[in-house]
Amino acid sequence: xxxxxxxxxxxxxxxxxxxxxxxxxxxxxxxxxxxxxxxxxxxxxxxxxxxxxxxxxxxxxxxxxxxxxxxxxxxxxxxxxxxxxxxxxxxxxxxxxxxxxxxxxxxxxxxxxxxxxxxx
Numbered sequence: 845x846x847x848x849x850x851x852x853x854x855x856x857x858x859x860x861x862x863x864x865x866x867x868x869x870x871x872x873x874x875x876x877x878x879x880x881x882x883x884x885x886x887x888x889x890x891x892x893x894x895x896x897x898x899x900x901x902x903x904x905x906x907x908x909x910x911x912x913x914x915x916x917x918x919x920x921x922x923x924x925x926x927x928x929x930x931x932x933x934x935x936x937x938x939x940x941x942x943x944x945x946x947x948x949x950x951x952x953x954x955x956x957x958x959x960x961x962x963x964x
Contacts, residue, residue: 849888850881858929862922864913874901874909882906 851859856877863876882900886893896903913919930936 849885851877851884858926859922862918862925864916864918874905879906879909883910 859880860876863880866876867873878900882896882903883906885891885900886896886906893903893907896906900906927936931938
């Protein structure tokens, strides 16, 4: 059963070829899709790693693969590849730029609080 924050078949079809080859070690190696869905669940909910639902496998597996893929620069490569794909399909308007101000921290003086010079 697909859950709300998990990749659809179409989304998975775009991302799967961009992931490293699935390893076949002597022990059971968790499926990339299951682990990636666990990463997306954590990102969407903000829950601690240890509180990931069991359907994504052991939290330590999801966490260690996330750290390894981050260290290897996988997220940047995926973003660049998806951006190229969308651009080739004419689905990106490069003239449009948006900045989400809710994540841009303003200096306290800009928010109306007095600075050091105002205290004198």
